[in-house]
Amino acid sequence: xxxxTSSISSAALAVLIGLSMVQAHADMAxxxxxxxxGDQDLSSFYRWTPALPERPGVMLRxxxxxxxxEMTSAGTGARVLYTxxxxxxxxxxxxxxxxxxxxxxEPPAGGWPLVAWAHGTLGVSDRCAASWxxxxxxxxxxxxxxxxxxxxxxxxxxQGLGGPGPHPYLIWEAEGRSVLDAVRAALSAHxxxxxxxxxxxxxxxxxxxxxxxxxxxxxxxxxxxxxxTVATGVVSTFPEGPYKAPTRINSPVYVTLATLxxxxxxxxxxxxxxxTDKGKMLLKAAREGCTAEMRALAEREDITAANAFVEPIEAxxxxxxxxxxxxxPVPVMxxxxxxxxxxxxxxxxxxxxxxxxxxSDLVWKTFPGATHNGGLNASFxxxxxxxxxxxxxxxxxxxxxxVAEPGEPAPPSPEIPFND
Numbered sequence: 001x002x003x004x005t006s007s008i009s010s011a012a013l014a015v016l017i018g019l020s021m022v023q024a025h026a027d028m029a030x031x032x033x034x035x036x037x038g039d040q041d042l043s044s045f046y047r048w049t050p051a052l053p054e055r056p057g058v059m060l061r062x063x064x065x066x067x068x069x070e071m072t073s074a075g076t077g078a079r080v081l082y083t084x085x086x087x088x089x090x091x092x093x094x095x096x097x098x099x100x101x102x103x104x105x106e107p108p109a110g111g112w113p114l115v116a117w118a119h120g121t122l123g124v125s126d127r128c129a130a131s132w133x134x135x136x137x138x139x140x141x142x143x144x145x146x147x148x149x150x151x152x153x154x155x156x157x158x159q160g161l162g163g164p165g166p167h168p169y170l171i172w173e174a175e176g177r178s179v180l181d182a183v184r185a186a187l188s189a190h191x192x193x194x195x196x197x198x199x200x201x202x203x204x205x206x207x208x209x210x211x212x213x214x215x216x217x218x219x220x221x222x223x224x225x226x227x228x229t230v231a232t233g234v235v236s237t238f239p240e241g242p243y244k245a246p247t248r249i250n251s252p253v254y255v256t257l258a259t260l261x262x263x264x265x266x267x268x269x270x271x272x273x274x275x276t277d278k279g280k281m282l283l284k285a286a287r288e289g290c291t292a293e294m295r296a297l298a299e300r301e302d303i304t305a306a307n308a309f310v311e312p313i314e315a316x317x318x319x320x321x322x323x324x325x326x327x328x329p330v331p332v333m334x335x336x337x338x339x340x341x342x343x344x345x346x347x348x349x350x351x352x353x354x355x356x357x358x359x360s361d362l363v364w365k366t367f368p369g370a371t372h373n374g375g376l377n378a379s380f381x382x383x384x385x386x387x388x389x390x391x392x393x394x395x396x397x398x399x400x401x402x403v404a405e406p407g408e409p410a411p412p413s414p415e416i417p418f419n420d
Contacts, residue, residue: 031091037166038125057184070140073148075104082185087174097162111195117155118202118209123290129162138418156182169261172212179213180221196225207231228390232335238354245350263317279308327359337375345406356400369413
C-alpha cells in the first residue's frame, strides 16, 4: 500500500508507519463527538466499539440493505462500514459508513469495474447519511444507470455522516480520503467480483470530493487503480487560476453547514457564539435534521446568511473549496448545466480553465437548460461514453483549446428530469 522510497528501507518504513498509525489511533480523543456535531444513535451497525485496524481502507462489516425502488438493476446492496484517516481533527483511523451495490447476474471475467459515487450536500447530522436514510431519488436513478451498464457502485457517506464526529463538509481532501478508502475496502472485500478498474464520479459537494480524491490518489492511495473521473455541478475553486470566477454562495444553509463541518478554525469562537437567535435556530436544525428541514426553516423564519450571524461569518471560514492549479493524474470530465443558479456556469468555467492550465487531460461538457440538480442525469450519456473510452484504453480528446466563457444562467428546460 505504501510506496518505498530510496532513502529508507521498506522494513524501516513499515515500522515508522506502524508507530504513526498506533499514535494516530491513540488520538481518537481529539475527534469532537456528540449532538453538537450532529452525532445521533442510528443503529448498532454504525457503532464500532472494538479496536480499529491501524490502516485505512479496511472493511469492518457489511449488512444487506434493500435497494431503493429506483435501483432496478441492483443485484445486491449492502450497508458498509470501513476505516479511513481523519484529516481535519487529526484523530487517526476512524470508521466511515457507505453503501455498495453490485449489478444483477454473474460478474464478467475479471469482475465488474467499480464506480465510486460522491454525493452532493445532504447535511451534517448522522441521519442524513444515504446509507441510513436512502439516496436522493435523483442520485438513486444515477447510480442505477451505472448498474444497468455493468458497473458496481460504492458510495461513501463521507466521514462523520453515520460515523462518529463531525462531517468535514466541503473539505475536499478529507472527503477524498473517504472516497478512496471506500474503494479500497470494496476491492479487498469483493476481489472475486470486482475488477481492478476504478472510476470516480461526484456531484456538487461530491464534485469537490471526486476531484480531491483524484488529486491525492497518487500519494494517499497509490494502490487504487483509478482510470478516470467525472465531476458535475463543480464546486471547486482555483484562486490562482487564469479566470477569476464568482465564488460567493449567499445561502444560510451552506454557511451554517460549513461552520459545523470544520471550516471554522479551532481558535475561532464557536458557531453558537457567532450565531444570532435566528442562526441558532438554523444550527439546531442542522444538528438534528438535513438540508430539506434547514431550507424550510430558513424560508419560514426569513433567515439569511446576513442575519444568521453576529458578524460577516464568511470572513472567518477557511475557503475549503479552494485548490491550487495542478495536473490531475487521470483524465477528467467536468459537466455543467447552463441553467445552474446554485454554482453558476462561470464559476465552473473557472475550474475548467484552471485544470486546463495545469495540463490535465480534461473534457468539459455543457448541458443547455439543465439546472444544478438536472445536470447530473443529463450528463450521464457523456459520462458513460467517457468512462467506456477509458476502459478501452483510449485517451480522451481534450477540448481545453475550445472552451468559451459562458453567460449568465439560462432558463431551465422542463423536459430534463429532476430539473428543479
